[in-house]
Amino acid sequence: MEVETRPGAAELLRAAELGDRAAWRELVVRHTPTVWAVARSHRLDRHDAADVVQSTWLSLLENMNRIHDPTRLAAWLAVTTRRHALRLIAARRRESPVDEARLDVTPTEAADAVVLRSAPNAALWRAFTQLSEQCQRVLRVLVHAPELSYRQVAAALGIPIGAIGPTRGRCLAQLRRKASLSGLFREDAR
Numbered sequence: 322m323e324v325e326t327r328p329g330a331a332e333l334l335r336a337a338e339l340g341d342r343a344a345w346r347e348l349v350v351r352h353t354p355t356v357w358a359v360a361r362s363h364r365l366d367r368h369d370a371a372d373v374v375q376s377t378w379l380s381l382l383e384n385m386n387r388i389h390d391p392t393r394l395a396a397w398l399a400v401t402t403r404r405h406a407l408r409l410i411a412a413r414r415r416e417s418p419v420d421e422a423r424l425d426v427t428p429t430e431a432a433d434a435v436v437l438r439s440a441p442n443a444a445l446w447r448a449f450t451q452l453s454e455q456c457q458r459v460l461r462v463l464v465h466a467p468e469l470s471y472r473q474v475a476a477a478l479g480i481p482i483g484a485i486g487p488t489r490g491r492c493l494a495q496l497r498r499k500a501s502l503s504g505l506f507r508e509d510a511r
Contacts, residue, residue, distance in 0.1 A: 331391035338385050348394075349378065355395055356402050358465030359477045362458040363406040369413075376405045395469060399477035448499035455480075456492035463489060 328336070328347070336344035356377050360370040380401050388397055449457065462474055463485075475482040 329392070330394040334385055334388065334391040334394060348381075352395060352398050355466040355469060356398055358462050359399050359402040360406050361465065362461040362478065363403070363410060364454065364457070365406060365409065369409055370406075373402060373405045373409055377402045380405070396473040396476055399466075399469060399473050403477050403479065445496075445500055448496055448502075451499050452492060452495055455488070456495060459485065459488050460492055460496070 328344075330348070330351075333344045333348050333351075337348055353374070356374050357370065360373040360377075363373075365373060377398060381398065388394065449460070452460070458478055459474075459480075462469070462477060466474075466477075469477065471482050471485045474485055478485075480488070
């Protein structure tokens, strides 16, 4: 029986550098969930997150020959996504519309909000939105990009590696308490 092995990130990156479109597509397929998770962890709406994701892939395209350790491509992408997201957030803060009365702004629903419409899920979502921004970012990245190591998560979120586990634990405990208070879970059902 022949075992099929998938090429590693280093092999794919080198092949993409040489113009192999299939290798580039495979890199995008493998790493897009991580890139999206890091972008969304910064509470960007769907459109801004898409811009950040696109900028991240463009950065890889422009810099793939400068990546010294291709085995750490996921970490490079996470850090690059974080930097693009922070730049976009800073740029948005500097923007000020000239005539707000003339703006026709329709709020964009977050992609994950669509899934959370049922009553129990809505209660859990409300509890989640009551968490601190740091807790929301940590939990989003850990849930949406489970393939990242703690070192990669630390780099993507800009927090010390030793703080991830304890922060995750505190955030989940807070989420449990908030969900319990809203009647979603019974505290004594452990």
